[in-house]
Amino acid sequence: MEMFLAAVLCYGIGILTVFAPHHMQIMAHYVANVAAVLGSGLVFFNSWAIIAGDAPVKALRWGNYVLTCDNWSAVFLMITGLAGIIASIYALGYAESYEGKRLRILNGLWNMFIASMVLVLLAGDALSFLLFWEIMAVASFLLVNHEAEKRTTWNAAYQYLVMTSIGTAAIMIAFFLTCTHSDSFAFADMAANTLKGGWLHATFAAAFIGFALKAGLVPLHVWLPNAHPAAPSHVSALMSGVMLKIALYGFGRFMLDFLSEWNYWWAVIVMVVGLVSAFLGVLYAQMEVDIKRVLAYSSVENMGIIFAAFGCGMLLKVVTDSNWCQIGFLAALMHAFNHSIMKVLMFMSAGSIMHGTGSKNLELFGGLAKKMPYTALFTFVGAMGLAALPLTNGFVGEWMVLQGFITLAHNGLTQDVRLLTVLAFVLMGLTGALALGCFVRYFGITFLGAARSRIIEHAHESDVFMLTAMGISSVLVLLVGVFPAYVIELLCKAINMSDYMVLGVGGQLVWSGSGTFVTYNPIIIFGMLGVLGVAVLCFVVKQNVCIQKDVVWNCGTYPTARQQYSATGFSKPVRRAFDYLLKPKRERTFTQNDHSYFGRKLFYKLEIPDMISEKLYQPFNKYFVSASAFLRRLQQGSVRLYVSYVMVAMVIVLVWGAMYK
Amino acid sequence: MEYIVVALMFVVFLQTRIMDLRRAVYCLGVQSAIIAAACLVIGMSHGGGLHAFLPGVLTIAVKVIFIPYAILKVVHNLQDENEIVSDINVNYSTAVAACAMALSYMVFDSLLPHFEGRDILASSLFMIMTGLILIVMRSRAIMQMIGLITLENGIYLFGLVMTEGLPIIIELGVFLDVLIAVVILVILTSRLRISFKTTDTNELNKLKG
Numbered sequence: 001m002e003m004f005l006a007a008v009l010c011y012g013i014g015i016l017t018v019f020a021p022h023h024m025q026i027m028a029h030y031v032a033n034v035a036a037v038l039g040s041g042l043v044f045f046n047s048w049a050i051i052a053g054d055a056p057v058k059a060l061r062w063g064n065y066v067l068t069c070d071n072w073s074a075v076f077l078m079i080t081g082l083a084g085i086i087a088s089i090y091a092l093g094y095a096e097s098y099e100g101k102r103l104r105i106l107n108g109l110w111n112m113f114i115a116s117m118v119l120v121l122l123a124g125d126a127l128s129f130l131l132f133w134e135i136m137a138v139a140s141f142l143l144v145n146h147e148a149e150k151r152t153t154w155n156a157a158y159q160y161l162v163m164t165s166i167g168t169a170a171i172m173i174a175f176f177l178t179c180t181h182s183d184s185f186a187f188a189d190m191a192a193n194t195l196k197g198g199w200l201h202a203t204f205a206a207a208f209i210g211f212a213l214k215a216g217l218v219p220l221h222v223w224l225p226n227a228h229p230a231a232p233s234h235v236s237a238l239m240s241g242v243m244l245k246i247a248l249y250g251f252g253r254f255m256l257d258f259l260s261e262w263n264y265w266w267a268v269i270v271m272v273v274g275l276v277s278a279f280l281g282v283l284y285a286q287m288e289v290d291i292k293r294v295l296a297y298s299s300v301e302n303m304g305i306i307f308a309a310f311g312c313g314m315l316l317k318v319v320t321d322s323n324w325c326q327i328g329f330l331a332a333l334m335h336a337f338n339h340s341i342m343k344v345l346m347f348m349s350a351g352s353i354m355h356g357t358g359s360k361n362l363e364l365f366g367g368l369a370k371k372m373p374y375t376a377l378f379t380f381v382g383a384m385g386l387a388a389l390p391l392t393n394g395f396v397g398e399w400m401v402l403q404g405f406i407t408l409a410h411n412g413l414t415q416d417v418r419l420l421t422v423l424a425f426v427l428m429g430l431t432g433a434l435a436l437g438c439f440v441r442y443f444g445i446t447f448l449g450a451a452r453s454r455i456i457e458h459a460h461e462s463d464v465f466m467l468t469a470m471g472i473s474s475v476l477v478l479l480v481g482v483f484p485a486y487v488i489e490l491l492c493k494a495i496n497m498s499d500y501m502v503l504g505v506g507g508q509l510v511w512s513g514s515g516t517f518v519t520y521n522p523i524i525i526f527g528m529l530g531v532l533g534v535a536v537l538c539f540v541v542k543q544n545v546c547i548q549k550d551v552v553w554n555c556g557t558y559p560t561a562r563q564q565y566s567a568t569g570f571s572k573p574v575r576r577a578f579d580y581l582l583k584p585k586r587e588r589t590f591t592q593n594d595h596s597y598f599g600r601k602l603f604y605k606l607e608i609p610d611m612i613s614e615k616l617y618q619p620f621n622k623y624f625v626s627a628s629a630f631l632r633r634l635q636q637g638s639v640r641l642y643v644s645y646v647m648v649a650m651v652i653v654l655v656w657g658a659m660y661k
Numbered sequence: 662m663e664y665i666v667v668a669l670m671f672v673v674f675l676q677t678r679i680m681d682l683r684r685a686v687y688c689l690g691v692q693s694a695i696i697a698a699a700c701l702v703i704g705m706s707h708g709g710g711l712h713a714f715l716p717g718v719l720t721i722a723v724k725v726i727f728i729p730y731a732i733l734k735v736v737h738n739l740q741d742e743n744e745i746v747s748d749i750n751v752n753y754s755t756a757v758a759a760c761a762m763a764l765s766y767m768v769f770d771s772l773l774p775h776f777e778g779r780d781i782l783a784s785s786l787f788m789i790m791t792g793l794i795l796i797v798m799r800s801r802a803i804m805q806m807i808g809l810i811t812l813e814n815g816i817y818l819f820g821l822v823m824t825e826g827l828p829i830i831i832e833l834g835v836f837l838d839v840l841i842a843v844v845i846l847v848i849l850t851s852r853l854r855i856s857f858k859t860t861d862t863n864e865l866n867k868l869k870g
């Protein structure tokens with residue numbers, strides 16, 4: 001625990017750089033981010049040691065408040081530490097562009113944000129958990145609001161604040177219900193609570209709503225695609241990579257520790273909400289042209305997959321009451337770990353693209369690979385990971401999630417469970433395919449082809465810190481993808497998974513939950529692909545196949561950049577296929593219509609309204625405002641009227657008291 | 662003691678009928694003086710000493726002398742010194758006050774039957790309700806202040822009867838509260854007069870967002 005305190009001290013130093021004088025702001029910037037790297041490093045290595053069993057945990061007590069760490073929180077501390085190291089290295093380069101734009105406050109809040117996440121995970125009682133949770137919410141709100149000059153940023157930050165407050169209220173209710181049925185508000189006592197009947201359901205509902213809101217599950221995700229693009233890129237990286245996982249931590253804490261008597265329907269709800277989030281998230285990601293919004297919706301998708309895996313684990317536990325359920329939790333943890341690395345990488349690359357070109361509009365890019373070769377390489381790795389292609393850690397995670405569903409299909413013997421698994425396979429399949437399309441589009445439109453606008457001419461590669469950070473995370477994506485065994489062993493320890501179900505045996509993954517032994521051996525695939533690649537390379541070099549260079553045939557005219565696929569055009573087939581879900585609003589106007597075929601100019605405006613906010617939030621909003629207008633009649637602004645309310649209340653209480661004394 | 666109760670009720674009823682601000686303040690002073698007398702009587706009946714006299718003396722100093730004086734200073738600066746509500750309103754407020762009196766007797770007969778200080782308890786509740794009635798039915802800031810002091814007197818009397826003398830520190834705290842409340846209200850009323858050229862609180866309804 002002392003190591004964690006030292007880490008918090010590092011973050012404290014980082015926070016104190018806010019008070020550095022103006023002329024030393026660049027120095028303060030380096031101090032703050034190096035402090036964040038050191039602090040996150042301490043958190044990472046210490047939590048690693050705790051899971052491996054090398055570091056004993058001695059809880060710190062101060063009155064009723066406890067800071068402690070068990071295996072479940074250690075996993076998330078590891079995720080936080082790792083993402084914190086990478087994103088802080090990136091911030092060394094990236095945040096420097098904020099010089100003169102409240103740089104010191106940005107760095108101070110950055111340290112505070114990481115420190116609050118670490119402390120949320122360390123909290124050992126309800127009160128400190130809520131306190132640090134709120135600090136985390138406020139720090140992230142201020143970071144989202146950092147470029148408050150822009151109207152959209154301000155709106156997004158405000159929406160985020162409102163939504164996250166609602167979430168916190170729900171979490172408070174859940175904690176309150178659990179605490180009132182326990183001896184104290186320490187987690188150890190809350191685990192021995194006496195919740196029964198309806199209270200159990202109420203606690204589950206409050207906890208799920210609160211944490212699902214923070215995790216950005218549909219339909220509570222509306223803040224996420226607005227808040228993440230508004231924040232500076234390294235902040236979005238950490239918000240998406242780590243903060244959403246902390247919601248999983250909290251939900252897991254409730255499910256695994258406090259509410260151990262699970263209901264069948266809880267598991268179904270968690271799983272279905274997760275699956276729907278995964279599908280809708282990736283569908284909307286496919287439609288966006290703002291690169292950071294694509295990534296934000298992709299976070300909705302991945303959090304959906306994680307919660308679906310968690311729900312699958314719960315369902316396995318309820319239906320079969322065997323240790324098979326651990327595959328669900330293990331898959332959720334693995335995908336959470338992987339997603340945090342991949343999403344941090346992708347947000348960092350989006351930041352590099354924005355830094356290099358000054359835009360985040362996909363339609364303006366093209367051919368960036370020539371200008372930013374390293375960023376292109378790293379983005380390619382990240383995009384492969386998010387599309388869950390083999391050799392990346394994204395594939396490992398999703399393989400395990402699918403194994404969880406197969407196990408459920410094999411062991412869940414009732415009709416409705418099987419029906420649910422069919423739904424799960426359909427939605428997961430759709431999600432996987434759409435994610436692949438989404439990231440092919442993301443990478444292809446940005447880095448390949450010819451430049452679609454003039455901003456590409458001035459694009460430049462990022463500096464060494466940013467490239468280092470992206471390099472580290474893409475190496476990690478591949479490393480965990482090819483050699484997943486070590487990480488999986490570590491995570492198995494974290495959920496106390498029984499030995500006979502260990503997945504990582506000699507570098508390959510073995511799972512027997514579906515009736516037969518299935519294996520996935522990334523090393524063999526890696527080797528085969530390597531041999532194949534070398535063979536193809538030899539063939540190409542020998543035969544001089546790809547040497548001929550010529551202009552692409554284009555019906556006798558030279559192809560122009562405008563004839564390429566645009567980002568909107570690329571996703572058109574999907575838009576047509578899911579027309580009934582997306583309900584796109586198109587607006588086409590032809591101008592200069594002096595000839596019916598030539599010289600026409602087309603103005604094309606496409607809008608994809610978020611169906612959830614249109615069909616759910618706006619009617620609610622409308623109803624709420626009209627209800628408030630009704631309530632306004634009670635509140636006429638006259639003090640005398642208010643006093644008469646008091647008087648009427650007093651008379652009623654007196655008469656009532658006198659009648660039923 | 663009965664005479665005190667009768668006098669008190671009479672004065673409070675009178676309070677609901679007075680429309681002239683100056684006379685209303687005098688009436689309030691008389692009301693507070695009666696409370697002070699009740700205070701002294703109760704104090705003496707529980708033995709002498711400083712504690713017996715202090716609440717009464719403080720009541721006289723704060724509620725009989727200082728508060729009416731402060732309100733009169735404000736009234737002095739006003740041009741129109743009448744309450745602006747109609748005569749019917751006055752009759753209504755008296756009628757409602759009468760209902761309040763009946764209600765308070767009913768409430769205490771039901772809650773504490775055979776209590777020896779029945780009249781004084783009922784009159785205290787009656788004063789609380791009348792204070793509220795004055796706040797609700799009058800629109801002048803000064804009259805509402807008078808309503809507040811009446812309410813406060815009622816609460817004080819109630820406490821006095823039920824507890825037979827509060828600890829001295831609480832008595833002091835209560836008086837300080839009243840003092841500060843009146844000071845703030847006097848300042849606010851003066852501000853109101855400067856801003857709106859009147860002390861009609863209906864003007865404040867315009868502040869509604």
